[in-house]
Amino acid sequence: MDASELRRVLADVPGWLGDEEALALYEAARTCTGRGAIVEIGSWRGRSTICLALGSKDGPGVPVVAIDRHTDKTFVDFQENIRRAGIADLVRPIRATSDEAFTEFDEPIELIFIDASHKYDDVRRDFDQWVPLVVEGGTVAMHDTTWEGSKLVSEEAIYGSRHFKDVRFVPSSTTVGVKVASVTARDRRQSQRALLAKWTAELGMRVSRFLPKRVIRLGRRTISSVGGR
């Protein structure tokens, strides 16, 4: 599946995930090797779930465990959206809080996407509880890492960590990293470059209404290439 096909599938599914982020989740799931589950914390109406499950379908075919408390009555829409995307059989919805789901969950994870509460203490707890289950070489992705608690947790626990390599920022707000036992000096420099790219994007967002569209487009392309591998 290419970017335009993914965009077409997501066209009627509301959510905050942009095209580049959608493709990054799809690719992260597609390139999983089957060493663990794919877990999502925070599904809402299923936009990110669909990206992960379509990637898994074109890749290892492992289930996507989609955790959300669905307190704002999103579960019916979620189910309908994943059914229409043709991936319902690959999705294992868990209608519970992240903490409740964690007490019942005991499997290795190869890819986790964290996009639930964005308050610092909640994001930190999601990270500290779930990421130890991620296998070495597995991937952690977080959304909204340009603001609130998700920003701080990503900077402390991914960009500033000695246990993540290939760290990159995907505009508009996603951070991705590969969990490892230890990093090299080269990996550290890559994490620092990716953090700079993220900070530049944050600054760009603040001033974007004063900038011409072509400058914004060029900025996004540059940030993607600097923040990438």
Ligand SMILES: C[S@@+](CC[C@H](N)C(=O)[O-])C[C@H]1O[C@@H](n2cnc3c(N)ncnc32)[C@H](O)[C@@H]1O
């Ligand atoms: C930003 S939305 C997720 C958006 C989704 N990933 C997408 O692509 O559209 C955040 C979701 O997290 C859920 N949530 C917030 N705190 C949670 C918690 N402690 N446990 C489980 N779900 C939670 C909310 O119910 C909401 O649906």
